[in-house]
Amino acid sequence: MDKQSPVSVFWFRRDLRLDDNAGLYHALKSGNPVLPIFIFDKAILDQLEDKDDARVTFIYQAIEELDKELRQHGSSLLVIYDKPEHAWDKLLKEYDVKAVYTNHDYEPYAKKRDEAISAQLKKHDITFNTYKDQVIFDRDEVTKDDGKPYTVYTPYMRKWHQKLTPFYLKAYPNRKYFKNFYQTKAFLLPSLKQMGFGKSDREFPKIDYKELITDYAEKRDFPAIKGTTHIGLHLRFGTVSIRELARTANGHKEKTWLNELIWREFYMMILYHFPHTADQAFRPEYDRIKWVNDEKQFEAWCKGETGYPLVDAGMRELNETGYMHNRVRMVVASFLSKDLLIDWRWGERYFARKLLDYEMASNVGGWQWSAGSGTDAAPYFRIFNPESQMKKFDPKLEYVKKWVPEYADFSKYPKPIVDHAFARDRCLKAFKEALAR
Incomplete structure (x- = not known):
């Protein structure tokens, strides 16, 4: 032609x-x-x-x-x-x-x-x-009765479920029309090298989620077992269809995994309607917090050398694989923003650099949830204790031993860079002061 x-x-x-x-x-x-x-x-x-x-x-x-x-x-x-x-x-x-x-x-x-x-x-x-294409409902499709966007997840999730019909889950029958592609000889692809990049030797997760959904609710919080689907990377770049995933998830009586897909759409809707949240607190009063922002402590957090085994295991898993278990993401984010009083944006940017499944809306939403500056009603006093989280979700220390082998020898493992009880009191004081102004 x-x-x-x-x-x-x-x-x-x-x-x-x-x-x-x-x-x-x-x-x-x-x-x-x-x-x-x-x-x-x-x-x-x-x-x-x-x-x-x-x-x-x-x-x-x-x-x-x-x-x-x-x-x-x-x-x-x-x-x-x-x-x-x-x-x-x-x-x-x-x-x-x-x-x-x-x-x-x-x-x-x-x-x-x-x-x-x-x-x-x-x-x-x-x-x-x-x-x-990348969501079941977008922008203004799931709103309050007055047409305004939801700012709290649970009522949004309920309305999302109410609105769902088989129509929204139908696949587009593209194959019928493949004869309409432009007929041409093969184009030459620019190489990674020409674009200034080297090939990564990372292993990428396969699209493998159907069996894992069955007991997802029971297994998803335990980082030592394969209880999550690692589908985020494929969703991020659209190598799998959201309609296919939601169709499969909706076929299960237990809706926990489908609700995780809804969280993703909720955060996309929040970012769309409130674009300032990409780098500012959802609620502006939380931008008044006086962060400590200790660069040495931030570096220790990045490297997984904080003296808190679950935090360190999560950060090392991230640095080595480009992935971190979701429960552990909440713990490390809470630790950075609450225990170390380091601005959540520092952590969000580090995740953006390292996560294979990085998606701005979910990453920002997750970090603001952990920091307490997001869409929750009054969550600033929710501060995860990294030690009790480890006892609860990695009781046999299988996850910790995999990523922090030196934890087995207390003489080699660093002491905590901050005392949790002290950090908790400091955090509550800093947040109260910011919100009182």
Whole structure:
């Protein structure tokens, strides 16, 4: 095909799959051949501190798989390494683009990017069509009766369940329309090296969740056993469909795992309606807290050398694998923000750098929940005791011994960097003072 043959473009972002992909379905039904593209965004990649960032490798491998699948249908994935506006300039010179299709993204940078690209395309009379794909309900679909967004999880979750019907869980029948992909010889993918990255040797979790849902409620709090699904990475980049996950979860009488998926949507809705929460407290009075922000203690926390075995085990698991068990995430976040009185944003940024499944809305939401500055009613006095949490959730010390082997020899294990009883009193005082002003 030459420049004169009109095409629709489908822009892959956080939806790296051909099946059950909302925006791609609409593109394939648009009446024009569909040119699939992916942009490795320089604006994002340039900010990554680690040039062997495992998430870049994961995306790259997912893209190679996509391209392989597209080739079976006589097409190929056009991959561009550039800033989005420059990438679109090039595309519009080379192709007669009639319409662009993609899926919604709710993060602050993504919203600005999409507004800019939409305006850029409008100058050429090209429509920019985006669809709901990474959530079951988005933005304004689950609201209070007066149309305002919920700011508390439990009533949001109840309304979410009330609204759910089989319609929302239906898969898009994309395969029926695969013949509508733009037919072309294979495009050459830029290499990781060309983009300034090395290949990570991290192991990525497989999409393996069906059996784990069955007794998820009983097992999910114990970090030494495989009781959680590790599906977050696949959800983050859309290598699995949220409709497939929610359909499976909804088929179980026990709804704990489905409720975890709802937490994710709740935090996305909060970030969308309250974008300031990306780097400010949900409730502004919590930005008056006088943090201690001791850099040496922060470094000890990052390395897993705090003298609290469960905290140290969690941080070492994160540093080595890019993953941390959810119960332990709450403990280490509470420890940083409450015991050490270090600004939750420091911890949020560290998680953003290290977590394979990093998703801004859930990460910020989780950190604000732990710090007490988030959407909960009055939770600042909820301070986890890292020792009693260890006794309760790792009673045989299996998790701790795996990640902190020197704990077995008390002479080698460091003393706690802060006394928990002292830290608890200091925290309550600091929070009370901030809220009294």
